[in-house]
């Protein structure tokens with residue numbers, strides 16, 4: 001019997017608020033980010049899910065989000081595995097730069113390509129393909145077997161580490177992934193078939209404001 005995979009992007013971080021490229025840097029959540037994570041958790045509580053295990057990255061904004069979601073579903077002490085394989089895409093030399101300053105320097109189109117394309121890495125950093133090359137093997141070895149065994153699994157991670165997973169799960173093309181933005185704190189509930197493809201996907205919240 002196959003289980004359930006819930007993906008949630010961390011709530012707004014301090015550097016999201018300041019509009020800085022973050023990548024592997026490690027800012028905490030803002031007050032709004034805390035509220036977003038709690039709202040995502042509340043939606044999951046209303047959905048009625050009880051998790052068997054949680055996974056998160058090595059970065060504090062995802063870990064805090066994970067804990068706030070678990071608190072909201074009444075599972076504060078659930079086993080949680082942290083791994084840097086789930087970290088945000090490494091933004092390389094862009095890390096710490098203001099996104100508008102980067103647009104002024106390199107142009108809107110180039111910055112959009114660095115942020116959203118599949119295979120163009122920002123200078124010194126990872127493309128989405130590079131990110132997927134570490135996220136996907138970890139998913140296959142550590143996460144997927146639990147889902148296929150019937151467990152309910154929470155993954156609290158990052159915009160681009162999750163985009164790399166969603167790209168494969170939703171069978172998106174390179175063109176489609178360019179347009180995919182994930183909202184902060186909005187859970188995506190996947191039911192998987194025994195062959196590990198997607199049986200159903202529900203989004204518990206509003207993805208339309210994501211950018």
Ligand SMILES: O=C(O)[C@H](O)COP(=O)(O)O
Nearest residue numbers: 020021022023088115159
């Ligand atoms: O690392 C970052 O700056 C953000 O978490 C995601 O950034 P992006 O929306 O520019 O990909």
